[in-house]
Amino acid sequence: MESASEPHPDPQAGLIPASPWERKMAWAKEQAAKGRLGDARGLYRELVEEDPTNVRALNNLGILLDEMGDPEGAVAQLRAAKRIDPHNQEVLGNLSAALGAMGRYADAEEELRLAVRLDPSNLEIRANLGLLLFRRGLYEQAAAELAVVCAGRPDDGLPLFYRGEALNRLGRVEEAIKALERVTELIPGNPRAYYTLGVLFDKKNAPDRAAAMYRKARELSDS
Template identity: 30%
Template sequence: MKRSLAIAVFAALLLAGCAAPGRQATSNATGTGSAPEAAQQLRVAAAAERGGQLGMALSLYATLSEANPGDPEVAQRHGAALLQAGQPQRAREVLAEARRRNPANGALMQAEARALLELGQAAEALAMFDAHLQAAPGDARSLNGRGIALDLLGRHAEARMAYRAARQADPNSPLFTGNLALSLMLSGCADAAMAVLEASPRSAATSEWLGQMQGLARTLSPIGGADAETTALRRALPAAAEPCTAMS
């Protein structure tokens, strides 16, 4: 397995982590920021989305977007559903148009940056997260997004600083802990990743996801499995550039 493939595996995990337990999901919003009729339609679309009827939800969101051009909440919900449906380019277009009409809206900036990450445009996403952090320096979600972009760019030490800052801003979120652990694994420090995960508080909602991250770290550690696929993945990851104890 080539290093590029190993990075692709971890990139998928990092991006999937954005939907892990503890994330502030746009699809669970009540729609109170929009007009009453639009808010009711948003609730119907969100119910369809939660019920697994993504096609119906997308149709409702598209209708709402046409009727309410530039509405930030409609755009965020529509964009999130498009990302869930595997349509990041369309999501980016919807969010960029809404942000053009609402250039100071930080939530739209975060959502568009998330779409850029899905499109593989990590440098552009990083610039957008950084721009939002200038206005909201302690925003945990933007700090986390900044970390993901930096990891995808191979700047793992800077990424870990971003995840730690996100954890400091929101100590109860398992998402930032999981992404910090993944960043440590990308740096060749699976044992340090295990230590971070073991020290993380668990709840019924987060235990399974953090356990999966811990299982991956254990597999990649020197005492992990020895099957051909695991060995290839372990070899594809870099050796630690500094003592792992200094990273955790």
């Protein structure tokens, strides 16, 4: 997703943008990157007023408002961007995040599912959908969605951790252990993975292994 505060690398970096509008856009990103969020917000609002159909400006303003704790304002800007470009996956992902921040998880899921239909190969979107499904308690769906992500990104510990947690909640103990043991290799400082492994070994009636996992979880939490 594009960040309102972190400009993307540009092959023409260092060159002054050609138009006043683009110069203002660059300035808005610079202000946000420096933590001057109020100034950046004002500049983005000016950009939207000057070109109400510009998806970049609407998207960046939406991201910034969400970062500033105004998800309702973010949703308004991002919905406007979606009306202009309904197939923009970046906008859909950002809209989903803002809706999630408001607790509107069903609406957030709808936006992510649309993004997945548009491009099933986008693993970032699918990871976000899997995490949202997990948070909604839809563990079977979460495990299935995250399985796709883990297959495509086998060294990414975060989706694998949530898949392991979902498998645990589904009672699929052996699969959960396999997933979370791999997580301890990918993210060795994650105490939650060790704690859940303790729970899983308790379920297997392996108290010594469970105790070792709980002990490791405590050590990491206290460090």
